[in-house]
Amino acid sequence: MCGIVGLLAKTNATRSQLGSLVTPMLVCMGTRGSDSAGLAFFLDPLDAPQRRFGLFCRNRGFDWQTLLDEFRQGTGGDGAIQAVTNHATVISSITPADFKAWLQRTYSDVHLISVGRAIEMYKDEGPPGELAERFRFTGRSGTHAVGHTRMATESAVSPAHAHPYTAGEDFCLVHNGSLSNPYSVRRKLERRGITFETDNDTEAGCRFLEWRMREGDTLEQAIETSFSELDGFFTFLMATADRMVLVRDAFACKPAVVAETDAYVAVASEFRSLAPLPGIKSARVFEPAPQQIYSWTV
Amino acid sequence: MDRVKQLDLSQLSVREANQYLHQELPGSGIGCVEILNPDGSHSIAAGLDCDAQIDIRGHAGYFIAGMNQRASVTVHGNVGWSVGENIMSGTVRVKGHASESAGASGRGGLVVIEGDASSRCGISMKGCDIVVGGSVGHFSAFMAQAGTLVVCGDAGPNLGDSLYEATIYVRGRVHSLGADAQEEPMQPADRDRVSRLLAAAEIGCDAGEFHRIASARTLYHWNADARQEY
Numbered sequence: 001m002c003g004i005v006g007l008l009a010k011t012n013a014t015r016s017q018l019g020s021l022v023t024p025m026l027v028c029m030g031t032r033g034s035d036s037a038g039l040a041f042f043l044d045p046l047d048a049p050q051r052r053f054g055l056f057c058r059n060r061g062f063d064w065q066t067l068l069d070e071f072r073q074g075t076g077g078d079g080a081i082q083a084v085t086n087h088a089t090v091i092s093s094i095t096p097a098d099f100k101a102w103l104q105r106t107y108s109d110v111h112l113i114s115v116g117r118a119i120e121m122y123k124d125e126g127p128p129g130e131l132a133e134r135f136r137f138t139g140r141s142g143t144h145a146v147g148h149t150r151m152a153t154e155s156a157v158s159p160a161h162a163h164p165y166t167a168g169e170d171f172c173l174v175h176n177g178s179l180s181n182p183y184s185v186r187r188k189l190e191r192r193g194i195t196f197e198t199d200n201d202t203e204a205g206c207r208f209l210e211w212r213m214r215e216g217d218t219l220e221q222a223i224e225t226s227f228s229e230l231d232g233f234f235t236f237l238m239a240t241a242d243r244m245v246l247v248r249d250a251f252a253c254k255p256a257v258v259a260e261t262d263a264y265v266a267v268a269s270e271f272r273s274l275a276p277l278p279g280i281k282s283a284r285v286f287e288p289a290p291q292q293i294y295s296w297t298v
Numbered sequence: 299m300d301r302v303k304q305l306d307l308s309q310l311s312v313r314e315a316n317q318y319l320h321q322e323l324p325g326s327g328i329g330c331v332e333i334l335n336p337d338g339s340h341s342i343a344a345g346l347d348c349d350a351q352i353d354i355r356g357h358a359g360y361f362i363a364g365m366n367q368r369a370s371v372t373v374h375g376n377v378g379w380s381v382g383e384n385i386m387s388g389t390v391r392v393k394g395h396a397s398e399s400a401g402a403s404g405r406g407g408l409v410v411i412e413g414d415a416s417s418r419c420g421i422s423m424k425g426c427d428i429v430v431g432g433s434v435g436h437f438s439a440f441m442a443q444a445g446t447l448v449v450c451g452d453a454g455p456n457l458g459d460s461l462y463e464a465t466i467y468v469r470g471r472v473h474s475l476g477a478d479a480q481e482e483p484m485q486p487a488d489r490d491r492v493s494r495l496l497a498a499a500e501i502g503c504d505a506g507e508f509h510r511i512a513s514a515r516t517l518y519h520w521n522a523d524a525r526q527e528y
Contacts, residue, residue, distance in 0.1 A: 252417055252436070255379065255397065271338030271357050271378060285357065285376055287397055287416050290436065 001151050002163075002176045003029025004256070006237045006267040008144035008244045008296050014263045019140030021277060023132045025266065026147040028273040030128040032176075033151025036162035037131045038123025040172045041142040042298075045117035045241050049093040051169070054114030054121040055103075056159060060086045067107065075102050084135050087122050096169065111160065111197075116170030118143075118241040123162040143298040146239045148174035155200045165203050167210035170241040175202040176269055177254040179232035205230055209238070220293050223247050227291060235288075237267055242298045252290035259283040265296045301328045308335040312342055324348040338378070343371050346388075360397075363390040366407060382409040385426050391499075398435070401428040404445065410499040417454065420447045423464055429499035437476065439466050448495050450503045458511050466511040467492050469503060480514040 005025040009015040018041065026039055046052065055067075064083035071079050071090065079092040092099065096115045103112055114121035120142070122135040128149050132138065148163035155161055164172035179185070182204035186196060189207055196203055208229065212222035219240065227250070235254040238245045246267055248256060259266045261279045268274050271285070288294055303323075305315045315333060323331065324347070333354045336342055340359035343352050346369040354362065357375035364383040372391045373381070379397050382390035385404040392400075395413035402418070404426030411419075411428070417435035420428045425444040433451030440456070442464030452470035459476020466479075467488065475481070484506075492505035 250436075253398075257378075257397075270359060271376070272340075272359055273338075275337035275357070281356070287395065290417070 003032035
């Protein structure tokens with residue numbers, strides 16, 4: 001098992017409460033898996049050329065200010081940093097390629113886990129309640145958020161194996177299920193120069209979809225292609241800068257439930273996770289059908 | 299049997315509520331129990347064995363009223379997976395929609411889903427009756443051995459795959475039949491059976507509008523000539 005949650009705010013009031021609403025959803029789904037967890041918030045996009053670079057380091061006492069100083073000196077680029085224990089977001093107008101090259105040269109123990117104008121990512125080993133406290137999820141705001149609680153079944157428990165997975169910019173995916181052909185998908189992508197950071201099946205699915213979008217597919221077209229290319233079980237919940245997208249495989253043996261009101265769209269593996277949301281008793285609650293793509297725009 | 303007891307799951311755990319239903323309710327003279335604030339909790343009213351009416355007020359989770367005997371359990375909302383799983387007798391009614399595997403492996407009694415039931419409804423049912431007011435999802439009545447599944451709406455892909463001796467009646471469109479399931483002519487006895495179940499389920503449909511689906515029984519015996527090509 002694993003748990004997935006997602007919340008897209010339809011009103012400014014819900015945006016300001018996004019963290020406090022989505023955190024209990026995530027913590028509740030800890031009963032479906034609690035070896036690792038993660039939550040990606042999407043904020044109002046920064047103006048070009050600025051981007052948010054999400055960083056992770058195992059060391060919870062890491063000196064992020066020194067990293068920022070070295071970044072400015074080493075690249076001559078602008079930058080600001082928001083850090084919370086072993087995660088940080090650097091805001092800078094440097095290109096992703098230059099940022100990545102600088103990071104690899106300078107810090108082998110700091111990992112770039114997300115890039116984009118809107119995304120801000122937190123994921124690590126540990127139960128969701130512990131992460132929520134450490135990363136102060138309840139105080140955060142944003143347009144939408146997707147999260148995951150993991151019970152590892154096919155690859156190791158590590159911060160890098162925690163969901164959400166990201167690929168490209170402002171795209172992330174959480175997965176409940178298991179893919180049975182991740183290695184063949186991976187070999188196909190590696191031949192095209194796409195590199196992987198873990199041996200996890202979800203990473204193959206995430207990079208496959210992002211590759212299709214870079215090749216010109218819409219996310220919907222990429223998902224349609226995945227129905228024949230990805231073998232296995234999945235409920236995928238994805239987010240881009242302005243959308244939250246949900247899809248289940250043809251067998252639909254991995255659960256999902258959706259609740260929609262005038263204030264939000266909420267998705268979770270189980271209704272329990274949605275029960276504390278305001279207005280839930282009058283929400284439109286439904287189970288997503290197999291191989292049907294559900295998309296909500298900010 | 300008219301006395302009513304309320305159990306509030308915002309104050310009690312499911313375990314405490316179920317312990318009351320199992321141990322204190324039988325013989326107490328209380329005929330009706332209302333369960334408040336289910337909030338998607340799992341296994342509420344599972345394993346009952348008494349004559350009582352249980353009303354669950356709100357959406358509930360997985361395995362609601364599983365293994366039910368004699369009791370009449372009504373959920374005033376939606377349910378998650380496997381409502382009325384392995385029901386033995388009595389009635390389990392869902393006023394809203396049900397997720398996967400409603401009435402799975404039930405041996406007796408009646409499961410009523412007034413809304414839609416999703417995939418694998420009545421999987422491996424062994425003698426219970428299931429009436430669905432709306433539609434059912436894919437692989438419903440998969441390997442169903444005995445009993446009756448009545449679907450007032452449509453049925454999804456692979457209906458009745460690997461069916462044994464359960465009978466399926468569908469009023470609407472069947473997306474596709476599973477392996478070894480076939481449509482058969484409705485006989486007067488079929489109409490009587492559907493009428494009786496619709497009345498028991500308190501769902502107003504015309505029994506004459508249903509189609510009968512049953513096993514072609516070609517998978518009952520190993521066919522050495524098939525060369526594993528099924």
